[in-house]
Amino acid sequence: MSIMRNEAALRLLDERFGMRAKVGVVLGSGLGGFADEMEVLGSIGYDEVPGLPRSTVSGHAGRLLLGKVGDTAVVVMQGRVHYYEGYSMKDVTAGVRLLADWGVEELIVTNAAGGVSEGMSVGDLMLISDHINLFPENPLRGGNDESEGPRFPDMSMAYDKCLRERAKEVARCEGFELREGVYLGWSGPSFETPAEYRMARVIGADAVGMSTVPEVIVARHRGMRVLGLSTITNCAFGSGGEAQVNSHEDVQRAAAEAAGRLASVIKGVVEKNEG
Ligand code: HPA
16 A cells, blocks of 8 residues: 555644745754754744644654745744654655645755764764665565556766755855765664674764664655755764764754754755745
8 A cells, every 4th residue: 555645734834824835954863953944934843734744753843844945935843753762654754745745845954973984073064965775674575556656766967966065155255164974774672782883884874873764765766856955964984993982962063063054055055946
């Protein structure tokens, strides 16, 4: 069985927001600050939307916002749910499926991630050029509705080149560095052991995290253009190669510190839409 359109949720969004948006943004842990950059026109708690699961993690607000950046309407998922919370892949991607059904064509996904490649520093922003999916399950497992997307979607260009170029240009204009690299997603919630971080590096990851990949797979299946941005909130190894102790508090603190720069990249990318 494929997953049905969530008609009740679509009606609610239309009623409460009164207009649709073609650009969607998913804000990860401690990265909710982008909402301050836009003129907020409406807000709906996830708990009000039929079929949308609620995030159980601190740092994830759990609401849909409709706003304007310049003349562009943007719908924001402030907070996401994760596979490690016990949700199914269907739940984890319910928000993105809803946005796709609602007409969103361009999706900007953000996350907090651990840096594993040489030269990564806490506070860096990384443009995701590609990903490695090590979640135990693919969100497209099960029946496929050909009207939504192909059974075997291509993933050779998961992260849109044009949007990446736009993001780089924004960062150049704003005067800060934007790294680019491969994001490896797996389930968590335990942070990686030093051996796992090393493995991630060996198999080609620049950063690792516990989200994003399922959402991007669904977004690509639905034909959305995707831009992915990671905030490097911690690094696998210290300058002498020693293992680092990780905590959610440190991740949130580092995310909050970088949130302003992240928000300006997103805003700049959306504004360039209008040109
Ligand atoms: N590992 C996994 N997920 C993360 C990390 C990490 O080091 N940092 C932020 N999210």
